[in-house]
Amino acid sequence: xxxxxxxxxxxxxxxxxxxxxxxxxxxxxxxxxxxxxxxxxxxxxxxxxxxxxxxxxxxxxxxxxxxxxxxxxxxxxxxxxxxxxxxxxxxxxxxxxxxxxxxxxxxxxxxxxxxxxxxxxxxxxxxxxxxxxxxxxxxxxxxxxxxxxxxxxxxxxxxxxxxxxxxxxxxxxxxxxxxxxxxxxxxxxxxxxxxxxxxxxxxxxxxxxxxxxxxxxxxxxxxxxxxxxxxxxxxxxxxxxxxxxxxxxxxxxxxxxxxxxxxxxxxxxxxxxxxxxxxxxxxxxxxxxxxxxxxxxxxxxxxxxxxxxxxxxxxxxxxxxxxxxxxxxxxxxxxxxxxxxxxxxxxxxxxxxxxxxxxxxxxxxxxxxxxxxxxxxxxxxxxxxxxxxxxxxxxxxxxxxxxxxxxxxxxxxxxxxxxxxxxxxxxxxxxxxxxxxxxxxxxxxxxxxxxxxxxxxxxxxxxxxxxxxxxxxxxxxxxxxxxxxxxxxxxxxxxxxxxxxxxxxxxxxxxxxxxxxxxxxxxxxxxxxxxxxxxxxxxxxxxxxxx
Amino acid sequence: xxxxxxxxxxxxxxxxxxxxxxxxxxxxxxxxxxxxxxxxxxxxxxxxxxxxxxxxxxxxxxxxxxxxxxxxxxxxxxxxxxxxxxxxxxxxxxxxxxxxxxxxxxxxxxxxxxxxxxxxxxxxxxxxxxxxxxxxxxxxxxxxxxxxxxxxxxxxxxxxxxxxxxxxxxxxxxxxxxxxxxxxxxxxxxxxxxxxxxxxxxxxxxxxxxxxxxxxxxxxxxxxxxxxxxxxxxxxxxxxxxxxxxxxxxxxxxxxxxxxxxxxxxxxxxxxxxxxxxxxxxxxxxxxxxxxxxxxxxxxxxxxxxxxxxxxxxxxxxxxxxxxxxxxxxxxxxxxxxxxxxxxxxxxxxxxxxxxxxxxx
Numbered sequence: 001x002x003x004x005x006x007x008x009x010x011x012x013x014x015x016x017x018x019x020x021x022x023x024x025x026x027x028x029x030x031x032x033x034x035x036x037x038x039x040x041x042x043x044x045x046x047x048x049x050x051x052x053x054x055x056x057x058x059x060x061x062x063x064x065x066x067x068x069x070x071x072x073x074x075x076x077x078x079x080x081x082x083x084x085x086x087x088x089x090x091x092x093x094x095x096x097x098x099x100x101x102x103x104x105x106x107x108x109x110x111x112x113x114x115x116x117x118x119x120x121x122x123x124x125x126x127x128x129x130x131x132x133x134x135x136x137x138x139x140x141x142x143x144x145x146x147x148x149x150x151x152x153x154x155x156x157x158x159x160x161x162x163x164x165x166x167x168x169x170x171x172x173x174x175x176x177x178x179x180x181x182x183x184x185x186x187x188x189x190x191x192x193x194x195x196x197x198x199x200x201x202x203x204x205x206x207x208x209x210x211x212x213x214x215x216x217x218x219x220x221x222x223x224x225x226x227x228x229x230x231x232x233x234x235x236x237x238x239x240x241x242x243x244x245x246x247x248x249x250x251x252x253x254x255x256x257x258x259x260x261x262x263x264x265x266x267x268x269x270x271x272x273x274x275x276x277x278x279x280x281x282x283x284x285x286x287x288x289x290x291x292x293x294x295x296x297x298x299x300x301x302x303x304x305x306x307x308x309x310x311x312x313x314x315x316x317x318x319x320x321x322x323x324x325x326x327x328x329x330x331x332x333x334x335x336x337x338x339x340x341x342x343x344x345x346x347x348x349x350x351x352x353x354x355x356x357x358x359x360x361x362x363x364x365x366x367x368x369x370x371x372x373x374x375x376x377x378x379x380x381x382x383x384x385x386x387x388x389x390x391x392x393x394x395x396x397x398x399x400x401x402x403x404x405x406x407x408x409x410x411x412x413x414x415x416x417x418x419x420x421x422x423x424x425x426x427x428x429x430x431x432x433x434x435x436x437x438x439x440x441x442x443x444x445x446x447x448x449x450x451x452x453x454x455x456x457x458x459x460x461x462x463x464x465x466x467x468x469x470x471x472x473x474x475x476x477x478x479x480x481x482x483x484x485x486x487x488x489x490x491x492x493x494x495x496x497x498x499x500x501x502x503x504x505x506x507x508x509x510x511x512x513x514x515x516x517x518x519x520x521x522x523x524x525x526x527x528x529x530x531x532x533x534x535x536x537x538x539x540x541x542x543x544x545x546x547x
Numbered sequence: 548x549x550x551x552x553x554x555x556x557x558x559x560x561x562x563x564x565x566x567x568x569x570x571x572x573x574x575x576x577x578x579x580x581x582x583x584x585x586x587x588x589x590x591x592x593x594x595x596x597x598x599x600x601x602x603x604x605x606x607x608x609x610x611x612x613x614x615x616x617x618x619x620x621x622x623x624x625x626x627x628x629x630x631x632x633x634x635x636x637x638x639x640x641x642x643x644x645x646x647x648x649x650x651x652x653x654x655x656x657x658x659x660x661x662x663x664x665x666x667x668x669x670x671x672x673x674x675x676x677x678x679x680x681x682x683x684x685x686x687x688x689x690x691x692x693x694x695x696x697x698x699x700x701x702x703x704x705x706x707x708x709x710x711x712x713x714x715x716x717x718x719x720x721x722x723x724x725x726x727x728x729x730x731x732x733x734x735x736x737x738x739x740x741x742x743x744x745x746x747x748x749x750x751x752x753x754x755x756x757x758x759x760x761x762x763x764x765x766x767x768x769x770x771x772x773x774x775x776x777x778x779x780x781x782x783x784x785x786x787x788x789x790x791x792x793x794x795x796x797x798x799x800x801x802x803x804x805x806x807x808x809x810x811x812x813x814x815x816x817x818x819x820x821x822x823x824x825x826x827x828x829x830x831x832x833x834x835x836x837x838x839x840x841x842x843x844x845x846x847x848x849x850x851x852x853x854x855x856x857x858x859x860x861x862x863x864x865x866x867x868x869x870x871x872x873x874x875x876x877x878x879x880x881x882x883x884x885x886x887x888x889x890x891x892x893x894x895x896x897x898x899x900x901x902x903x904x905x906x907x908x
Contacts, residue, residue, distance in 0.1 A: 377805050
């Protein structure tokens with residue numbers, strides 16, 4: 001019988017906040033076998049990340065841990081700091097969420113791999129370099145020998161994550177702790193990284209502890225699943241049982257909240273024959289001007305589409321495809337180089353401030369990150385009321401009433417108006433964002449990845465709310481997202497972008513069921529589905545299509 | 548399913564907030580900041596102490612403005628002025644083996660040392676020739692406070708405006724303003740001060756302070772510019788622009804409150820620095836000119852007599868320390884009032900004292 005690489009028993013993590021120990025993980029018990037993957041899933045704040053950071057003593061000074069964490073039979077929590085340090089990197093390696101911040105920008109990736117190697121093994125620089133190049137080959141980085149001397153900023157997001165994995169694998173660790181390894185990546189890149197991790201698991205026979213909130217990724221990778229809520233393990237079972245026969249109500253609720261590609265009820269397209277479009281783009285080209293030595297960059301080329309009253313157009317694409325650029329240009333935040341954009345019949349391409357002001361009073365925008373889009377020093381009531389105040393629609397007593405109505409509309413208590421953004425949760429902040437965008441009763445709402453910072457169950461509530469509001473207020477909406485499953489729920493029509501070009505526009509069902517463009521097909525194939533059996537079939541089909 | 552949960556949660560939220568509903572009256576940013584400042588104990592105490600010091604110093608010595616030729620003077624309530632010399636009084640107050648001019652202030656009641664509580668002719672002592680030190684110190688404090696406030700406020704104002712405009716608009720505006728800042732920066736302060744002192748020193752302390760303030764804003768402008776460069780890229784600036792806010796509103800209402808920490812920290816440093824610059828200039832003979840005094844000149848003038856007549860050092864020193872401390876605490880209070888998030892460090896004692904929060908597993 002094989003020994004587990006990681007055995008966690010009666011493990012607790014607490015955080016000190018204002019004179020009280022708040023538990024982040026309570027009485028956890030699990031084992032990770034070599035060559036197997038245990039996935040810890042849960043929403044933000046469930047303690048999945050802090051419990052795994054605590055395994056190797058990587059928590060901040062206001063945390064404490066108790067219980068036993070045995071790696072190869074040695075308890076990490078009672079071992080001396082020196083012993084734990086020897087285990088870090090050698091026996092237990094971490095892959096972090098953000099490859100951009102986890103790699104040191106002032107050293108080459110080669111240096112960072114060599115550093116790990118030479119800390120743990122008596123190795124000369126030449127031998128270490130040879131081993132590093134070997135590792136870079138293992139993780140499929142193009143031209144490993146040349147990439148050895150590259151700095152992190154010279155690599156793409158996926159390549160950075162590959163380099164990060166190479167650093168983690170440098171010492172053939174027995175256990176790999178992957179904390180949201182693909183959250184910052186595009187779906188197609190995510191599929192490649194997951195393939196790589198699966199391949200390495202069989203090749204090196206390491207155990208993987210996968211921490212993620214993405215049920216699709218879990219379905220793709222995990223053998224066993226542990227579901228956490230508020231620090232408590234609510235369910236621990238095999239992947240098959242969790243997905244097909246979940247016992248705990250929270251697990252059922254979590255699975256129900258995950259948008260599943262191809263499961264939304266069919267939707268009739270809005271008839272658009274007689275109506276005038278609220279937003280129309282004709283051959284729009286947007287260029288970021290030359291900056292120092294960086295040449296000018298065309299972020300969007302020859303984009304044309306229209307949105308009619310009451311219609312939701314989903315704009316999908318990977319990062320860098322120019323979808324946010326289109327959203328920002330539609331509200332006049334970016335100048336247009338060629339072509340024209342009309343909002344409610346007002347031409348934005350002239351760039352005159354009068355036209356802009358006029359157009360903006362017909363437009364609302366919901367931003368990606370609610371933490372950054374609300375002024376941290378402004379109480380939310382003022383943030384919501386600002387468009388009304390500046391458009392001179394209301395002030396004083398009447399403004400206060402309008403703010404209360406808007407808060408009611410997005411189902412937030414009126415007393416929240418004096419709160420600061422940091423006193424609200426992510427989902428509540430995004431509701432504030434909607435309230436502000438709807439303050440002036442806009443004809444069109446531009447939503448730029450409004451759910452990407454939210455947990456699935458909050459995302460589900462947010463999407464419900466957005467749909468209800470859209471049905472009652474009948475505004476048109478440009479919904480920008482990288483998550484095709486979310487777009488499927490909302491959109492009447494879908495537009496797909498790649499490298500600044502519009503690849504395909506069409507009715508939702510046509511795009512999802514019978515995509516014409518090969519890029520759209522690839523994008524749809526890469527989306528992980530939260531169902532292990534179905535995901536296995538999809539993965540095999542994708543690999544077959546690729547080879 | 549998700550929808551039902553939402554409504555359940557909202558209704559519980561509503562119940563919880565029944566009490567909170569009483570405070571739903573809409574407060575503006577300014578009102579909330581004011582309330583938070585008033586709640587900051589150290590800042591409020593410091594504000595009271597600083598105002599008392601200012602009132603005390605200004606009323607005791609009177610107000611002296613204008614140049615040497617045409618002084619504008621409002622007399623204070625203290626019966627000695629800085630030019631009155633009282634050698635007999637100094638000799639009467641002899642103590643410690645013949646040191647003249649000891650403080651006559653005695654706060655110890657008679658049942659302890661037998662002399663009884665009294666103020667005496669020269670409560671804070673006199674200098675060697677018999678000038679009343681109470682008059683000198685209150686006059687010095689008045690001059691130093693004026694220099695400090697004028698330099699501080701003017702420096703903060705110019706620095707903030709230049710930094711904000713440069714950082715917000717960027718491009719050519721930024722380049723021009725920053726080159727101007729560089730020109731100001733590379734000129735040594737002491738040389739500028741000497742020229743200013745030589746030209747304006749005889750006009751009294753206010754023109755001197757104004758000119759010093761005009762040359763004290765560069766560091767602050769740079770800090771503010773950097774803050775603006777990062778803050779203007781944040782999404783809430785775009786959100787404000789979409790809401791129809793003008794550039795002026797974005798700068799002052801949206802970005803400036805977020806940069807207030809930097810402004811206050813450098814502003815308080817600037818104010819304490821102003822006292823030192825004024826002292827240095829006075830020491831060189833370009834600042835406040837005799838017979839007029841400032842706290843700085845008092846300390847530098849009597850630095851040799853520390854071992855025999857230490858009170859010549861204590862009183863101006865105590866004023867400088869308490870004024871600087873008050874300014875710093877008020878700055879702290881302002882920064883905390885503007886910053887809705889406050890962090891504090893956790894000590895080992897905190898860790899041991901902490902309560903356990905039991906959660907059912």
